[in-house]
Amino acid sequence: METLTLTRPDDWHLHLRDGAALKAVLPHTVRQFARAIVMPNLKPPVRTVDEAAAYRDRILAAVPTGQQFEPLMTLYLTDNTRPEEILAAKAAEFVKAVKYYPAGATTNSDAGVTEISKCDRVFEAMQQVNMPLLLHGEVTDSAVDMFDREKVFIEKYLIPLKQRFPQLRVVLEHITTSEAVEFVLATDNIAATITPQHLLFNRNSLFQGGLRPHYYCLPILKRETHRQALLRAATSGNPKFFLGTDSAPHPRNGKESSCGCAGCFSALHAMELYAEAFESVDALDKLEAFASFYGPDFYQMPRNSARITLSKTTWRIPDELPFVDDGLVPLRAGEAMTWKMV
Numbered sequence: 494m495e496t497l498t499l500t501r502p503d504d505w506h507l508h509l510r511d512g513a514a515l516k517a518v519l520p521h522t523v524r525q526f527a528r529a530i531v532m533p534n535l536k537p538p539v540r541t542v543d544e545a546a547a548y549r550d551r552i553l554a555a556v557p558t559g560q561q562f563e564p565l566m567t568l569y570l571t572d573n574t575r576p577e578e579i580l581a582a583k584a585a586e587f588v589k590a591v592k593y594y595p596a597g598a599t600t601n602s603d604a605g606v607t608e609i610s611k612c613d614r615v616f617e618a619m620q621q622v623n624m625p626l627l628l629h630g631e632v633t634d635s636a637v638d639m640f641d642r643e644k645v646f647i648e649k650y651l652i653p654l655k656q657r658f659p660q661l662r663v664v665l666e667h668i669t670t671s672e673a674v675e676f677v678l679a680t681d682n683i684a685a686t687i688t689p690q691h692l693l694f695n696r697n698s699l700f701q702g703g704l705r706p707h708y709y710c711l712p713i714l715k716r717e718t719h720r721q722a723l724l725r726a727a728t729s730g731n732p733k734f735f736l737g738t739d740s741a742p743h744p745r746n747g748k749e750s751s752c753g754c755a756g757c758f759s760a761l762h763a764m765e766l767y768a769e770a771f772e773s774v775d776a777l778d779k780l781e782a783f784a785s786f787y788g789p790d791f792y793q794m795p796r797n798s799a800r801i802t803l804s805k806t807t808w809r810i811p812d813e814l815p816f817v818d819d820g821l822v823p824l825r826a827g828e829a830m831t832w833k834m835v
């Protein structure tokens with residue numbers, strides 16, 4: 494049987510939620526990944542080192558017995574974050590980055606930043622102590638077309654930010670456009686994560702025979718030329734592009750609604766999805782570095798030493814997994830996968 498053995502990967506962009514939802518989804522991630530950058534967009538958000546420490550403890554308590562997992566914590570940037578909090582985060586070694594959400598851009602981002610330049614003193618401190626800034630890179634201006642919001646964010650906010658803070662290390666999260674790929678390639682001290690859905694699907698998947706809420710995430714899927722640019726970047730062997738699933742669980746009734754939530758759940762089968770994307774352009778030899786090397790290199794952490802194996806086996810993605818309130822529909826539910834983690 495055809496198999497693929499890789500260094501154990503890490504997920505550099507993950508939503509674990511809290512409480513019963515955390516307990517339901519964490520085992521899926523622990524099965525595939527050794528570590529994950531855990532997003533802070535809880536209700537209320539994780540804004541301080543103390544809140545991050547408490548959330549980290551709740552995550553560790555939910556790790557299935559006998560298994561290993563290291564949550565890498567992030568702080569949620571607000572208009573009121575103080576530079577002192579950055580120094581405290583640096584001293585507390587479990588906080589690995591600070592996350593910027595434009596207020597109102599995505600799920601649980603109401604407490605996000607209203608005007609990015611308000612945070613300049615915080616960015617100054619981050620640049621000083623080498624704390625990475627993670628960006629949800631979309632403008633929220635309702636006058637800007639939904640499909641242009643990442644491109645406009647780069648032009649309007651990210652280029653000026655990098656001019657003000659050239660040494661600040663930035664991750665442009667879940668990139669979706671060729672403009673993002675080009676910007677990352679052309680700029681120092683910036684990397685990007687790429688999700689499985691943005692490598693596998695274009696915006697037609699949102700409307701395949703009807704409205705498909707389980708393909709709705711933010712930033713929204715773009716046209717095919719962008720998907721191809723992302724796939725080229727991910728499989729190029731350039732260390733600026735690495736794995737971040739953005740697995741973002743919502744209950745079925747939150748997605749299948751008159752105003753459905755944004756987010757795709759992929760923690761169940763993330764590595765299988767990435768393997769399929771890489772295989773589609775005959776680049777399986779580039780998967781290990783994308784999934785297991787470039788992330789820890791950017792975050793200046795050691796690479797993992799354990800290994801995982803994927804085998805060429807056909808299986809069917811379940812229609813639904815147990816969750817809270819309602820079931821959890823995984824990305825591409827009910828369809829066939831050709832790789833399977835052993």
Ligand SMILES: NC(=O)N[C@@H](CC(=O)O)C(=O)O
Pocket residue numbers: 508534599600601629709710711712739741742755756757
């Ligand atoms: N990606 C999403 O569509 N949703 C994420 C938030 C985010 O990463 O923007 C979520 O928390 O549900």
Ligand SMILES: [Zn+2]
Pocket residue numbers: 599629666667711712
């Ligand atoms: Zn986001």
Ligand SMILES: [Zn+2]
Pocket residue numbers: 506507508532739741
């Ligand atoms: Zn996310």
